Amino acid sequence: MRESWNDQGQGFHPVSAPDYLPTVQLRDLQLRRLKAVVTRAYDNVAPFRERMAERELTPAVIETLADIAKLPFSLKTDLRDNYPFGLFASPMSEIVRLHASSGTTGKPIVVAYTQEDLQVWASVMLRTFASAGVHRGDIVQNAYGYGLFTGGLGAHYGLEAIGATVVPTSGGNTDRQIMLMRDFGVTGICCTPSYFIHLIERAGELGVDLRELPLRVGIFGAEPWSEGMRECIEHGSGIKAFDIYGLSEIIGPGVGSECHEQAGLHIFEDHFYPEIIDPETCQVLPDGEEGELVLTTLSKRAMPMIRYRTRDITHIITEPCSCGRTVRRIARVARRSDDMFIIRGVNVFPSQVETALLAVEGILPHYRIVLTRDHGLDQMGVEVEVSPEVFSDQVSVMEALHKRLSHSIERITGIRAGVRLVEPHSIPRSEGKAKRVWDERTA
Amino acid sequence: MKVTQISCFIENRPGRLHAACEALASRRINIHTLSLADTAEFGILRLIVAEPDAGKAALDAAGYVTRKTEVLAVEVPDDAGGLASVLAKADTAQLNIEYMYAFSAEVGARAVVIMRFSEPDRAVEALQRAGVNLVAPIALLAKA
Numbered sequence A: 001m002r003e004s005w006n007d008q009g010q011g012f013h014p015v016s017a018p019d020y021l022p023t024v025q026l027r028d029l030q031l032r033r034l035k036a037v038v039t040r041a042y043d044n045v046a047p048f049r050e051r052m053a054e055r056e057l058t059p060a061v062i063e064t065l066a067d068i069a070k071l072p073f074s075l076k077t078d079l080r081d082n083y084p085f086g087l088f089a090s091p092m093s094e095i096v097r098l099h100a101s102s103g104t105t106g107k108p109i110v111v112a113y114t115q116e117d118l119q120v121w122a123s124v125m126l127r128t129f130a131s132a133g134v135h136r137g138d139i140v141q142n143a144y145g146y147g148l149f150t151g152g153l154g155a156h157y158g159l160e161a162i163g164a165t166v167v168p169t170s171g172g173n174t175d176r177q178i179m180l181m182r183d184f185g186v187t188g189i190c191c192t193p194s195y196f197i198h199l200i201e202r203a204g205e206l207g208v209d210l211r212e213l214p215l216r217v218g219i220f221g222a223e224p225w226s227e228g229m230r231e232c233i234e235h236g237s238g239i240k241a242f243d244i245y246g247l248s249e250i251i252g253p254g255v256g257s258e259c260h261e262q263a264g265l266h267i268f269e270d271h272f273y274p275e276i277i278d279p280e281t282c283q284v285l286p287d288g289e290e291g292e293l294v295l296t297t298l299s300k301r302a303m304p305m306i307r308y309r310t311r312d313i314t315h316i317i318t319e320p321c322s323c324g325r326t327v328r329r330i331a332r333v334a335r336r337s338d339d340m341f342i343i344r345g346v347n348v349f350p351s352q353v354e355t356a357l358l359a360v361e362g363i364l365p366h367y368r369i370v371l372t373r374d375h376g377l378d379q380m381g382v383e384v385e386v387s388p389e390v391f392s393d394q395v396s397v398m399e400a401l402h403k404r405l406s407h408s409i410e411r412i413t414g415i416r417a418g419v420r421l422v423e424p425h426s427i428p429r430s431e432g433k434a435k436r437v438w439d440e441r442t443a
Numbered sequence B: 001m002k003v004t005q006i007s008c009f010i011e012n013r014p015g016r017l018h019a020a021c022e023a024l025a026s027r028r029i030n031i032h033t034l035s036l037a038d039t040a041e042f043g044i045l046r047l048i049v050a051e052p053d054a055g056k057a058a059l060d061a062a063g064y065v066t067r068k069t070e071v072l073a074v075e076v077p078d079d080a081g082g083l084a085s086v087l088a089k090a091d092t093a094q095l096n097i098e099y100m101y102a103f104s105a106e107v108g109a110r111a112v113v114i115m116r117f118s119e120p121d122r123a124v125e126a127l128q129r130a131g132v133n134l135v136a137p138i139a140l141l142a143k144a
Ligand SMILES: [Zn+2]
Pocket: A259, A260, A261, A266, A321, A322, A323, A324, A325
């Protein structure tokens, strides 16, 4: 549905209509799209067809939505194994865009879009911005990286579609970001939450108080972040901070987003079908139970993904949202099963360390986790930057802080960590996803 | 009668203390006296400088975390038991001393100790009433 010339810039946007579909119609739409996309993948993607054949399955197995549980999963390794174009369901003549992840080791993963895919992407990003209250007349600085990463261009076309003025700064050059934000009267910003915290910090050093600027709304994603980080951002900059969710393998940003209730992320279910599974047994869990999010692209043409295991840990919220949207919500993703590390047999997530630091300091300090091995024994070190808020001229006060941090981490993770207080800016900053864990254990 | 002290968090890494002093020197800020309280992990550098605001700004710009604190420059009779007599007076007034360190040079012919009280205002009043001489910031300047 398109915007009409006389629609006002604010509030409900017509393209958001699918967010409010009656559930019966939504499920019917999902079933029809699921059948079609499974058939498309089966007919055009050899590795998927082979995996179905191993289980003696054909697309005819899908009679109801619940039958999706009979289908094989897709994994990140499938994208690596079929690098670069092995999972495409469209001929190259129909593919108009490629993106690729940096990937930590070896080959990147490559994703593809047809023109229809790009239209869907722009529409779900438009719905993302609409649910965060961005509208025509807003000036939005897009500090997600432009290029192979999906964040920059994904947000860009959604912003143009909603009619906002885009300032395509891409990532980096923090001082210039702050100057443009101030000079242009920017009202919205898109970037990773950790980069925005860096922006707040740097703006303070430059004598710019973001709370005094017209900046009103932030759309943050591409990495897990916590409720504490939201408080830190909203307090430090005076904006309303929204969490969005997405991943390149599925489409990029635009899989789901928070509405003004800021209580979980609505999944754009007419395009992306969510399931939660037990990551150990791979069994589907009922709504409300925590597990790994699995997504199926219901309308993707160039690169359909069937039951893609995201590694993100969350649950589906069962209560309807008071905003009136009928598409289901997932709880914010605070941790990934990928981020988890095992130390002395205990599973630890960086988000737990974050919670522990927040509990002591009230705001989230810059920190990093360094894992080392000393005489065969794993050690967890946590370096915490001393902020002006916690610094004292008294040794006893600093030692007490050190002790409280150690206790808090041990209480929450069950691991006794070597906490080290370090000077500000001594921990490297990243302009994309924040790197929290340095694993320096060698076998 | 209070003196502004700058404190600065220093990691126990080679060169960090030197870099802090360098940050002050490059802006030609004179250090009157300093004291480093250190633990195995970190140190807290405490400085009395000619221009505390400029000194703090120089350290902030160099990336240090700093804080301004009010301390007292207390004149101590230069004889055996001199310090003890001042401490006795602080004790009588129930003043809590967080820490103290000696001023590195004599001010005029007087020995001076920098004292950090938990309640600096009450300390000024009580010590002066007890006849202890407090040295004004301006007088510290004259030391060299
Ligand atoms: Zn809602």
